[in-house]
Amino acid sequence: MVHQVSVDSYGKTAFITGGGSGIGRGLALRMAQRGAHVVVTDVDGEAAGRVASEIEQAGGTSVAKRLDVIDADATATAVAEAIQHFGGIDYVFANAGVLGPADLTETTPADWSLVLDVNVKGVINTCQAVTPHMMERKQGRILITASYNGVRAGTHVIPYRVSKAAILMYTRCLALFLAPYGVTVNAICPGVTLTPMQLDYAAATALAAGITTEDYLAERRSAIPMQQFTEIEDLTNLAAFLVADDARLITGQAIAPDGGMLASS
Numbered sequence: 292m293v294h295q296v297s298v299d300s301y302g303k304t305a306f307i308t309g310g311g312s313g314i315g316r317g318l319a320l321r322m323a324q325r326g327a328h329v330v331v332t333d334v335d336g337e338a339a340g341r342v343a344s345e346i347e348q349a350g351g352t353s354v355a356k357r358l359d360v361i362d363a364d365a366t367a368t369a370v371a372e373a374i375q376h377f378g379g380i381d382y383v384f385a386n387a388g389v390l391g392p393a394d395l396t397e398t399t400p401a402d403w404s405l406v407l408d409v410n411v412k413g414v415i416n417t418c419q420a421v422t423p424h425m426m427e428r429k430q431g432r433i434l435i436t437a438s439y440n441g442v443r444a445g446t447h448v449i450p451y452r453v454s455k456a457a458i459l460m461y462t463r464c465l466a467l468f469l470a471p472y473g474v475t476v477n478a479i480c481p482g483v484t485l486t487p488m489q490l491d492y493a494a495a496t497a498l499a500a501g502i503t504t505e506d507y508l509a510e511r512r513s514a515i516p517m518q519q520f521t522e523i524e525d526l527t528n529l530a531a532f533l534v535a536d537d538a539r540l541i542t543g544q545a546i547a548p549d550g551g552m553l554a555s556s
């Protein structure tokens with residue numbers, strides 16, 4: 292990573308959940324490249340620490356914290372500590388998520404609870420913790436990682452689809468709620484992105500189908516109109532735009548008619 296200072300984000304602070312891996316790691320590195328201080332949180336504290344070290348080694352400023360977003364009190368404390376440490380939070384990336392079981396018949400009540408707790412309540416806990424702070428400052432950017440599965444019905448990963456659909460409605464409502472305070476709330480809906488979450492799923496599905504992971508992925512890729520998976524960089528480009536100062540009017544206009552801009556890669 293090359294550390295580049297952008298005037299837009301220089302000296303601002305980004306708070307990221309699920310920042311230890313995949314898309315969250317990409318968001319953390321991208322915000323550091325833009326000159327922001329980055330608070331990398333993850334339920335896997337060591338992974339968060341590795342990403343924070345990566346940022347520091349490239350010349351950025353970062354702190355790591357183990358955080359399970361299911362725990363509302365711990366999330367509020369982590370946000371308060373970040374505000375204390377850096378003097379405020381400008382960007383929140385509510386990104387942590389879990390996929391849950393693929394097969395509905397094998398999905399237990401505990402599976403439903405975990406997926407809804409992390410993907411819905413975890414996002415709500417994160418946003419709730421920072422909302423009074425952003426309202427008071429009359430500024431802020433919230434970006435929620437939803438999924439294309441939140442807008443598309445299917446027969447697999449049904450709890451996941453339900454959780455992402457729920458969080459898209461939360462995004463729209465929170466966008467309307469915070470608009471008068473100059474705070475924007477958006478969601479990105481990544482397509483298939485080859486992160487550890489997606490690769491684990493691909494390996495398990497391929498195994499069950501008796502094919503190689505490579506063949507399974509080739510099949511999935513061929514179903515995508517552009518025949519390409521989403522790259523983490525595609526998502527961080529979009530995220531960088533949605534949190535930029537320049538995005539204020541564009542998101543503001545989109546909020547007016549239907550309650551939030553829904554960006555999809």
Ligand SMILES: NC(=O)c1ccc[n+]([C@@H]2O[C@H](COP(=O)([O-])OP(=O)(O)OC[C@H]3O[C@@H](n4cnc5c(N)ncnc54)[C@H](O)[C@@H]3O)[C@@H](O)[C@H]2O)c1
Binds near residue numbers: 390413
């Ligand atoms: N990879 C894809 O194809 C894809 C597509 C659409 C949406 N998404 C979404 O992107 C987000 C990031 O996923 P990813 O693909 O980078 O997966 P990933 O597994 O690489 O990263 C997810 C991170 O979230 C962390 N996490 C899990 N439960 C947590 C909890 N309770 N509290 C805090 N952190 C927790 C994990 O430790 C991990 O570091 C998720 O919300 C996911 O649903 C991914």
